[in-house]
Amino acid sequence: MRLRQVLVVLVVTVLVLCGLCTGAGVWVWNSAVLSTADQVDFTRPLAVPPLAPSHLDAQGRRVFELKAQAGTHDFGHGATPTRGYGGSYLGPTLRAARGEQVVVDVANGLDEATTLHWHGMHLPAGMDGGPYQGIEPGTTWSPTWQIDQPAATLWYHPHPHGRTAQHVYQGLAGMFLVDDPATDVAALPHEYGVDDFPVIVQDKKFHGDGRLDDTAPFLSGIGVLGDTVAVNGTVGPYLEVTTQRVRLRLLNASNARSYDFGFADGRTFALVGSDGGLLPRRADLSRIMLSPGERAEIVVTVAPGERVVLRSYPPQLGTPLFDRFSGGADTLDILQLRVSSGAVARPQVPERLVDVPRLDPSGAAQRRSFSLGGHAINGKGMEPARVDAAPVLGTTEVWRVVNNDGTPHNFHIHDVQFQVASVDGHAPPPWLAGWKDTVYLPPNRPYELVMRFADYADPNTAYMFHCHLLAHEDAGMMGQFVVVPADSR
Structure with a gap:
């Protein structure tokens, strides 16, 4: 009798533990999916990073100044400690033309060493800003090089070995636009802040006291995945659009998350550029996937008076066992376009764009x-x-x-x-x-x-x-x- 009772207790215990494990597994599986589709209140105007001021020095070089510094930023969780260039979060957009010699005076106002890497830029190794071009606190690094590459959407961010994720997550990043009439198309929207906008997309998550939380989720293996999207540092952003075609320079500046950008109504857009410049021909797409560091220039056609939502659909990561734990099942609303009733016309996007010499x-x-x-x-x-x-x-x-x-x-x-x-x-x-x-x-x-x-x-x-x-x-x-x-x- 006693043996039978012990066996019954063991069986019941095993069944309860199995049930608990199954329930926990189901909870973990389901909790790994995030969707903010139609849940975002777009109540904040999109911040558009200003164009960085510059001047020509006695040698005719275009000189920019950037200062890495600490500050606080409002993501909707109070005053969140952050870092930025010349401000509390992100940095201005640098813009220079092919053929110009540029100098960037990078001052470090942080309490630790950093670097500044020019992502996508063709330049000497000593100016690249990798792990070996460290900038100590209180010092200034002044790389100089000649711009010599096609018109493109590039960006800048720190690259200290072992601490890049932390520095970028805290806000140290910005765009660098290269101009070159020979490899751009005049028919494309090109007035910065009017019909041509930077869209720097990052995901964040927060501790209860508003501090940034950079812990990695369970089973992800790729680093931090946030539940809040910030565009140019703005949460819940809307963009007032005054033209019937608008160029969005998409930058995935997230630490780990990939995005599959499209529009909530399924409309197509013209992909006109990738990391290093314009494509030879426009590609009419409804989705474009960007992993961390990638850029895409898209032109979307809109109608006067309408509202359109840029959305990220579940990206096809190709890792079936871990997609769900790497953001591969997530749907995120990114940015709302609010088109004015008097939006003015812009030219159609040409089918052919620029010649791209093919490497053999x-x-x-x-x-x-x-x-x-x-x-x-x-x-x-x-x-x-x-x-x-x-x-x-x-x-x-x-x-x-x-x-x-x-x-x-x-x-x-x-x-x-x-x-x-x-x-x-x-x-x-x-x-x-x-x-x-x-x-x-x-x-x-x-x-x-x-x-x-x-x-x-x-x-x-x-x-x-x-x-x-x-x-x-x-x-x-x-x-x-x-x-x-x-x-x-």
Whole structure:
């Protein structure tokens, strides 16, 4: 009798524990889905970062000034401690033309060292702002270089090794626009703050006292995922639109989250540009996915008096076991466009945009392979003393990159803009037809990237390549290359 009673108790205990585990599993599974569709009250006008003032010095160089500093910002949770450039959060938009020599005086008003990297910019390694160009508190770093690349939407952000995620999450970032009439299209909307707007998208979450919460969610493996979207630092933003076509320069400045941008009513838009400039032809799409660090220029046609919501749909991350825990099931309302009743007409977007010279993979001087997995590339974590590649100045290379684990990763290369030659052995889709510096890597689908190393050789100073999910980068998923002179072979 006693044995029977013990067995009954054991069976009941096991059943209760199984029920609790099942219930907990269901709760974890369901709680990993976030949707703010039709739940956002768009009550705040979108902040538009001002164009940074500049002046010409005695040498004819265009000089900008930026100061990294601490402050507080209102995300709707009181005064949240943040950081920014010349203000409490984010920074102004720098704008310069191809052919100009620029100088940026970067002052560090923080209580710790930082750096400032020019993401997407073609420039000497010593001016790149990677982990080795540290700016100590109270000091100023003044990189200078000549702008020499097509018109494009670039950005800037810190790059201190092991602390990039923290610095960017706290607000240190901004846009850098390159102008070049030869590689832009006059018919596109181009009046900054009138029909041409920066849209810097970030996700945040908060502690009860309003401080930013940078803890990673359960099972995500990619870093912080927020439940609140801020655009240019504005939560619940609306944009007053006064033209019937508007250009949105989308930047995913989040630490880890990917977005699949579209509109709530399903309308199409014209994708006209990617990371490194305009596409050869516009691509008429209803969605465009951007992983951290990627940019897209879109032109949307609107009607007088209407309201349109820019939304992020669940991105296709290609990681079925972890999509749900990496933001892959989330739907987020981003920005409302409020079109005035007197919105003025703008020209149609031309089908053909600019000539994009194609790099020939068959003429590559070197082919390299990079496998991303865990927090390593080719099985190696970041080591400051190790150089992983030494391309020769003036040569073209093909890099085969592949995500070999079930976690989201992307791939960013400093200095060069590359072209996607193939995706899993096939021609790339139209939205990858232009210049890129960052690309998302679905698991087990090799991407072949072709790039040319031009203008700058420095065998003693390295550029970086890395996953741009910032927690992965900080954990060591980064490598180094130097460009060496041709006569060094």
